[in-house]
Amino acid sequence: MRRAVTEHAPDFLVISAHGSFNGKAAGLVIGSQVCLGLGLEPASAPPVVLLSACHVAPRGAGAVTVTDLLLREGALAVLGTQVPVDVRRNAALMARFFANVAAELQGPGRHATLLDLWHHVQRSNAVTDVFTGSRSLLDWARSVSPSGVSVLEDFMMNRSVGRLRGPHVYQDTEQVLGEIADDMGMGTKVSNWFRRPGYTPESLFYLFAGQPDRIRLTHAGGPALSRLSERSIPSSNDLK
Numbered sequence: 001m002r003r004a005v006t007e008h009a010p011d012f013l014v015i016s017a018h019g020s021f022n023g024k025a026a027g028l029v030i031g032s033q034v035c036l037g038l039g040l041e042p043a044s045a046p047p048v049v050l051l052s053a054c055h056v057a058p059r060g061a062g063a064v065t066v067t068d069l070l071l072r073e074g075a076l077a078v079l080g081t082q083v084p085v086d087v088r089r090n091a092a093l094m095a096r097f098f099a100n101v102a103a104e105l106q107g108p109g110r111h112a113t114l115l116d117l118w119h120h121v122q123r124s125n126a127v128t129d130v131f132t133g134s135r136s137l138l139d140w141a142r143s144v145s146p147s148g149v150s151v152l153e154d155f156m157m158n159r160s161v162g163r164l165r166g167p168h169v170y171q172d173t174e175q176v177l178g179e180i181a182d183d184m185g186m187g188t189k190v191s192n193w194f195r196r197p198g199y200t201p202e203s204l205f206y207l208f209a210g211q212p213d214r215i216r217l218t219h220a221g222g223p224a225l226s227r228l229s230e231r232s233i234p235s236s237n238d239l240k
Contacts (some may be wrong), residue, residue, distance in 0.1 A: 006044045012101075013046040014094065019053035019081070019150055026065040028142050037069045045074030052094060054084040057207045067209050077114065077212035082205045086106065089202055097121045104217045115212035125203045126169045127155055130177065134198025145213065146183045154180060166204070169218060170201055 005062035014082040015038075018029040027036040030049070040046075049070050051057070057080030067080040071100045081090075100121050104111055111117040117123040130154065131141040155173075159180060172195055205238060 002039055002041075005040060005046060009044060010046050012048045012050065012098075013051060014050045015187050016052040019051075019056040019084075019156040020049040020101045021055040021063065023060055023061065024063055026058055026063050026067075028066055036064060036066050037073060040070070040075070042074030045070075047076045048079075048212070049075045049077075049080070050094065050097075052087075052090050054081055054164055055210060056080040058082050059207065069208070071210045073212045075210060076215055077208055077210040079118075079206060079208050082207055083202075085202055085205070086132075089128065092123070092128060093125055093203065094205075096125060101217065102236070105205050112216065113213050114217060115208060117217065118208055118212060120204065122203050123164055123166055124156075126164070126201070127152070127160070127177070130170070130173055130199050134197050135192060137190075137199070140181075140186070140193075143184075145180055151177075151180055157189075177227045209234065 019031050020027055020034045024032070025036060028038075029033040051067065057078075059082060065080070065238075067078045070078045076185045084158065097118065099113075100117055104117060111120060131137050131191055141152045142150055145151045147158060149157070155176060159172070159176045161178055178187060178191060181187045
């Protein structure tokens with residue numbers, strides 16, 4: 001892996017592995033070993049490292065983490081998880097993240113920095129967390145709404161536009177889905193599914209450490225990422 005990183009100099013490095021957290025240290029399980037560092041050279045370390053692994057970035061316990069050590073090895077931003085996560089939901093979230101990165105590279109302007117884009121993906125993924133909470137919710141998501149499309153499509157393309165507030169995204173998601181359910185005569189049933197068996201707000205437990213707010217995406221044909229120097233931090237006027 002180190003040879004490949006040095007040879008290809010990727011802008012993004014995705015590592016899918018098991019995570020290990022013993023209360024004092026959190027690392028990646030590679031073979032039979034728990035690795036806290038990957039031995040990347042600072043000169044060749046990818047700007048962005050995405051760790052698709054469980055609890056590699058716990059906070060609050062003073063643990064040594066592979067997330068923080070990758071920053072020491074030269075990465076500018078490292079995405080990690082604070083809790084065990086479902087591999088299928090993680091894969092869907094990563095796919096949505098890269099789909100949004102690709103869209104931004106083709107038509108820049110929606111998101112000023114990589115952190116802005118991540119926050120958009122994180123907020124808009126709340127509905128996926130809700131629907132994957134139970135088989136009943138997932139089946140309902142695929143059913144046809146009064147608009148003639150699936151409940152999921154109706155939510156994403158019509159009902160939720162401009163209505164999801166960052167600090168209250170799960171509350172707002174339930175509110176909008178509840179309105180669709182009411183129109184289908186299923187309001188009480190769907191509301192009960194939100195509580196029993198319920199769902200896990202998994203998207204909240206991802207942590208983008210480092211400086212993702214200082215990485216801006218550039219247009220297609222140029223470098224995928226642009227590093228911002230200490231002297232070129234954009235002001236609020238620059239980002240209007």
